[in-house]
Amino acid sequence: xxxxxxxxxxxxxxxxxxxxxxxxxxxxxxxxxxxxxxxxxxxxxxxxxxxxxxxxxxxxxxxxxxxxxxxxxxxxxxxxxxxxxxxxxxxxxxxxxxxxxxxxxxxxxxxxxxxxxxxxxxxxxxxxxxxxxxxxxxxxxxxxxxxxxxxxxx
Numbered sequence: 722x723x724x725x726x727x728x729x730x731x732x733x734x735x736x737x738x739x740x741x742x743x744x745x746x747x748x749x750x751x752x753x754x755x756x757x758x759x760x761x762x763x764x765x766x767x768x769x770x771x772x773x774x775x776x777x778x779x780x781x782x783x784x785x786x787x788x789x790x791x792x793x794x795x796x797x798x799x800x801x802x803x804x805x806x807x808x809x810x811x812x813x814x815x816x817x818x819x820x821x822x823x824x825x826x827x828x829x830x831x832x833x834x835x836x837x838x839x840x841x842x843x844x845x846x847x848x849x850x851x852x853x854x855x856x857x858x859x860x861x862x863x864x865x866x867x868x869x870x871x872x873x874x875x
Contacts, residue, residue, distance in 0.1 A: 731840065732814050751864050804855025806875030809848065811865045815839030819861055826854045828874060835859070835871060850874055 727734045737749040744762040748755050804824070819836040822828060833845040834854070855875040859865060 730814070753864060804873045804875060806852060806855045806873040807850055808870040808873050809834065809846070811837060811867055811869045811871055812846070813837070813839050813844070814866045815844065815864070817859045817861055817863045817865060817871070818843065820857060820859065822854045822857065822872070824854055824857055828852065828854060837865070846871065848874055 723738045725736045725738070727736060734750055735752075738746060739749065740747040741759075744759040746757045746759060748757055815837040816839075817835060818838045820834075821836070822832075822834045828834060828848045829851045830848055832848045834848050835846045837844045837846050852874040855873045857872045859869075859871050865871065
């Protein structure tokens, strides 16, 4: 339907709005599909005009919403598969380049459990507590937003 480019906190997002039906929008953010629930239904025919206006505004409150609104979806979908324990969340948005642990593996506080690329930098993500990895909710190549649960340690 429509393609838009957004930059949120220095991170580029390509948002493809495929379909708007009632208050549900089907979008792809950097190639990852999401269903976004809008606060109120909009007319799909008017949507490109509204979105274009938001993009052109220098610093509107609603401009990051298409890129930021899908953020809960990745965390919500795997949350059903989350294990018991303390969740380890992404400290910043980026792409998972390496998962260094597996479910059932013992880790100590400070152990590197995965590598997250953000702003062309490799960031070692360390376990915040000792225990057993009860779930791994991401895989290499996956894009995550800040606050996305990466894994749980019980």
